[in-house]
Amino acid sequence: MKAWIAFWNILAKDFRAYYLKPPNISWGLIFPLAWTGMFFIRSGAGLDSVPALLPGVIAVSVLFGTTSLLSVTVTFEKKGRSFERLLLAPIPLELLMLAKTAGAILFGVANAFVPVVMAAFLMDLSAVNWPTLIPAIVLIAISSTFLGLFIAVSVSEVFEAQTFSNFFRFPMLFLCGLFFPIEQLPVWLRPLSYALPLTYGADVLHGSIHRLPHMPLALDFGLLAAFCAVLFALSLRNIRRKWIA
Amino acid sequence: MTSNGNFAIEVRGLAKRFGEVQAVAGTDFEVREGELFGFLGPNGAGKTTTINMLTGLARADAGTIRIAGIDCSKNPKAAQHLMGVVPDESNLYPELSGFDNLSFCGALYGMAKPVREARARELLDRFGLAQAAGRKFAGYSRGMKRKLTIAAGIIHAPPILFLDEPTTGIDVASARQIRQLIADLNAGGTTIFLTTHYIEEAERLCQRIAFIVQGRIVRTDTVEDLMRQTDGRYAVQFAVSNGAAGLCEAIVAEFPNLQCQAVADGAVRVESREPVRIGPVVRFIEDRGAEVSEARKIRPSLEDVFVEVTGIEATAMKQEKAKMGAGA
Numbered sequence: 001m002k003a004w005i006a007f008w009n010i011l012a013k014d015f016r017a018y019y020l021k022p023p024n025i026s027w028g029l030i031f032p033l034a035w036t037g038m039f040f041i042r043s044g045a046g047l048d049s050v051p052a053l054l055p056g057v058i059a060v061s062v063l064f065g066t067t068s069l070l071s072v073t074v075t076f077e078k079k080g081r082s083f084e085r086l087l088l089a090p091i092p093l094e095l096l097m098l099a100k101t102a103g104a105i106l107f108g109v110a111n112a113f114v115p116v117v118m119a120a121f122l123m124d125l126s127a128v129n130w131p132t133l134i135p136a137i138v139l140i141a142i143s144s145t146f147l148g149l150f151i152a153v154s155v156s157e158v159f160e161a162q163t164f165s166n167f168f169r170f171p172m173l174f175l176c177g178l179f180f181p182i183e184q185l186p187v188w189l190r191p192l193s194y195a196l197p198l199t200y201g202a203d204v205l206h207g208s209i210h211r212l213p214h215m216p217l218a219l220d221f222g223l224l225a226a227f228c229a230v231l232f233a234l235s236l237r238n239i240r241r242k243w244i245a
Numbered sequence: 246m247t248s249n250g251n252f253a254i255e256v257r258g259l260a261k262r263f264g265e266v267q268a269v270a271g272t273d274f275e276v277r278e279g280e281l282f283g284f285l286g287p288n289g290a291g292k293t294t295t296i297n298m299l300t301g302l303a304r305a306d307a308g309t310i311r312i313a314g315i316d317c318s319k320n321p322k323a324a325q326h327l328m329g330v331v332p333d334e335s336n337l338y339p340e341l342s343g344f345d346n347l348s349f350c351g352a353l354y355g356m357a358k359p360v361r362e363a364r365a366r367e368l369l370d371r372f373g374l375a376q377a378a379g380r381k382f383a384g385y386s387r388g389m390k391r392k393l394t395i396a397a398g399i400i401h402a403p404p405i406l407f408l409d410e411p412t413t414g415i416d417v418a419s420a421r422q423i424r425q426l427i428a429d430l431n432a433g434g435t436t437i438f439l440t441t442h443y444i445e446e447a448e449r450l451c452q453r454i455a456f457i458v459q460g461r462i463v464r465t466d467t468v469e470d471l472m473r474q475t476d477g478r479y480a481v482q483f484a485v486s487n488g489a490a491g492l493c494e495a496i497v498a499e500f501p502n503l504q505c506q507a508v509a510d511g512a513v514r515v516e517s518r519e520p521v522r523i524g525p526v527v528r529f530i531e532d533r534g535a536e537v538s539e540a541r542k543i544r545p546s547l548e549d550v551f552v553e554v555t556g557i558e559a560t561a562m563k564q565e566k567a568k569m570g571a572g573a
Contacts, residue, residue, distance in 0.1 A: 002355020009352035017340050081336040084302060085397075089353035090326035244304060244321075 003091045010086065010099035014073050019107050024069065028107060032061035032114040050123045055205035056178040057115040059198060062140050063169055065111030066104045067148035071161030073100055074152040078243065087244065093236060101145045108141035132217060133208035139224040140201035146231035147197065153238045178202045182214075197227035251278045252311070253405050253436040254299065259308035261294050261460075268294040270460040271308070276438055276453075278404075281431040283451030284440040287557060291460040292440035293333060296409050299438070300330050312405065326354065329403035333410040333440075335390040339383035343374055343393050346382055347400050354401035361400065368396040372426065388419025395426065405436045412446060424450060448547040458555045474553065475545035480516045481523060482508065484539040485530060489513065492530065499529055514543065 018024060039053045077083040086096055119125065151164045174180065175189060176198035182190055193199050200220040207213030213220065254276040261269040269291040276282040284292050297303035299310055301321030310317045312324035337346045344365055351361025369375045372392045377385065385393065391411065398406060408427065412420040427450055431437050441447050447454050448468055455465040464471070485492065493505035493513055503526075504516045515521055527537045551557070 005355045005357065006353045009349055013338070013341070013349050017338065080339075081332065081334060082338055084332060085336055085350065086353065087302060088300060088325060088328070088330050090322060090355075091353070092322070244302060 003095055006089055006091045007095055007099040007102075010096070011102045014100065014103040018069060018073055019103050024107075027068070028065055028111050029114055031064055032057060032111055033118070035060050036115045036118055050119055051209060054115060054119050054123075055202060055209050058112045058137065058205055059140060059176070059178050059202055060173060061111040061115055062108040062137060063144045063173070063198065066108035066141055066144040067151070067165045067169060068162075069104055069107065070101070070145065070148035070152040071158050071165065073103065074149060075155060075158050075161040078153075079156065079158065083243075093239065097149065097232070097236060097239070101149055104145040104148065105138075105141045108144060109137055112137045112141065127209075127211070129208040129211070132204060135221070136201060136204035136208060136224075139221065139228065140198065140205075143197040143201065143224055143227045143231065146228055146235060149235045150231050150238070153235050153242070172196050172198050175199070176202045177206075177214075197224060197231075200224045200227075252276065253278045253280070253313055254282075254438060255309075255311040256295075256299070257309045259295065259298060259310065260306045261291075261298060261303065262306055267460050269298070269305075272457070272460070272462045274455050274462060274465055276436060278436055279431070279434055280453060281427070281437045281439065281451050283447035283454040284438065284457060285442070285444060285447045285454050285551065286440075286457035287442055290457045292442075292457060293409055294460075295457070296330070296407050296438070296440060300328055300407055301325055326401075327403055327405055329398035329401065329406040331395050331398040331406070331408045331411060333413065335394040337382045337390070337394060337397055340381060342379050342381055343369060343385070343389075344378040346393065347397055350397040351400045356401060364400055364402075365396075368400065372396050373422070388415045388422075391415050391419060391423060392426075395423065399430065399435070403435070405438070406430065408437060408439045410441055411439070412441070412443065444546070444548045444551055454547075456551060456554055458557065464554045468547065471547060471550045472545075474550050477518060478516060478545050478549075479519065479521050480514055480543040480545055481521045481526070482512055482514045482539075482541055482543050483526065483530065483537050485511050485513060486536045486538060487534065489535065492533070492535065495533065496526065496529065500526065 036053070036057045039049075039057060074083070077086075086100070087093075089096065116125075147168060148165060151168065152161045155161050155164060175182075175185065175193045176196050177193065178198070182193045182199070185193060200215070200223045203213050203215050204217060204220045204224075207217055207220075252275045254274075256275065257273050259269055259272045260267070272291075272295065284295065286292050294303060298305045299312070299317075301317065304321075305318065308318070313327050315324040315327075317324050338349070341349065344362075347365035347368060348358075348361050351364060352358075356364070366375075366378075369378045372395070374389060374393060374396070377389060382390065382393065395408070395411065398408075411427065412423050415423070424446065427437060427439070431450075439447070439451060451468060453465065453467050454471060455462045457463070489507065489511045493507055496503060496505045496513070496515060500515075502517055502519065503521065506514050506516075508514045515526065523540050527540060530537050
């Protein structure tokens with residue numbers, strides 16, 4: 001019970017201090033809107049292109065929404081030493097880091113629904129398989145957040161976290177099959193695609209919206225969950241080795 | 246709650262190395278329940294590293310740590326609920342108000358909302374910060390920040406409090422207030438582990454003191470026993486104008502039983518194992534054409550003991566001489 005009081009208050013503090021600030025709210029809204037508009041105009045296919053673009057825009061919104069703020073909530077607090085206050089609290093490190101990342105996960109999920117709400121005005125969403133889409137969005141948000149966490153705890157400066165995030169984010173967007181089918185990528189790039197968590201998230205999103213998954217959904221969900229577990233475990237290992245050294 | 250006797254902190258063979266630097270080199274010490282224990286040493290002596298290991302912010306390479314009888318060597322989290330920690334730099338959240346910072350810190354220790362908010366109000370009152378409770382921490386003065394950081398360290402009323410350089414870099418009035426707060430906390434039964442490089446602060450507050458130099462504890466004793474080392478030593482300081490240059494060498498040549506040291510602009514301090522006869526020294530100085538405006542007896546201080554035990558000044562001098570020699 002006591003540990004959960006700490007968990008809830010860390011999450012609530014991060015929301016008050018970071019996520020609910022006007023710049024982040026506007027970033028959370030404007031970024032998905034801009035991506036949706038950009039792809040919509042670029043496709044030139046009118047409203048017919050919306051279903052094809054929706055999985056990509058959802059994924060981009062989640063990926064950027066989750067990873068962007070980890071450099072502040074974790075790296076910045078570590079740099080400013082307020083993170084030490086959390087490390088001194090009598091709660092397990094696992095629970096502490098779940099509290100620090102829960103905000104980003106919720107923020108990412110909320111970002112994902114901005115393009116979904118927009119799409120509701122432009123296309124018929126009755127064919128969408130919600131029971132797979134919603135868990136997929138949540139798992140993509142968790143895996144992206146833990147990727148952001150892994151980067152945030154591997155560096156010591158905020159600008160390093162942001163730079164390394166882009167180093168992962170942009171190649172991942174173009175290799176995960178969201179905008180270009182993996183089969184169209186050069187053969188030597190394909191193994192890299194299958195080493196990215198977003199590839200499996202993108203496959204479930206395509207499956208939920210167009211009913212065209214390339215892999216079994218169970219495999220997608222299983223691998224996404226495995227990525228979440230591995231990234232979280234590696235992040236905790238880095239914290240123990242580098243920050244409690 | 247405790248292991249051997251009634252030790253709040255018990256450390257054996259504690260060691261920590263950062264690359265080539267042996268930050269802490271096999272230290273042993275214990276702090277009794279209710280004691281105010283000082284950890285005194287120059288910058289880089291290993292004080293903060295020791296606190297970090299005791300509180301779970303750093304892993305020891307070797308040694309054992311028992312906090313209130315709980316072995317924390319393998320699991321640093323095991324006794325964190327019993328500790329309050331005030332780091333050497335204020336590390337609260339700049340965007341939160343003073344009240345919200347304290348309430349949040351209480352929540353980290355699992356305190357229910359009504360309990361932690363009542364405690365936050367009580368501490369803000371006690372630390373003279375009630376008027377600034379709603380202001381953001383970022384807007385606090387340095388002294389206010391320090392006081393709020395100490396309040397955050399005791400929000401959960403810990404039986405053991407670690408204070409790392411609590412008065413460094415703040416104004417005299419705030420430092421005095423903080424010293425009084427520390428004394429009051431200790432009088433209320435809190436065990437306090439205080440690191441400082443202010444010798445007079447340690448002398449004024451602590452019951453026992455450990456001198457740490459280059460990661461090693463060179464002496465641990467009560468303040469009274471440390472001061473006993475100065476028994477039978479006499480010191481007189483002379484304020485001299487016109488002709489202090491070369492005066493010490495001349496005094497030592499004339500009075501071989503005296504030691505002499507230039508301590509400030511125009512002042513020399515003479516020491517001896519027997520009472521210093523002021524008259525002959527004043528006459529000698531004035532015969533050299535200098536003028537003595539004041540002569541006063543000096544009570545040997547803990548600083549003298551520290552210098553004698555650690556030899557830090559002598560070492561610094563040797564290093565300076567070595568540098569000059571290398572450059573010549």
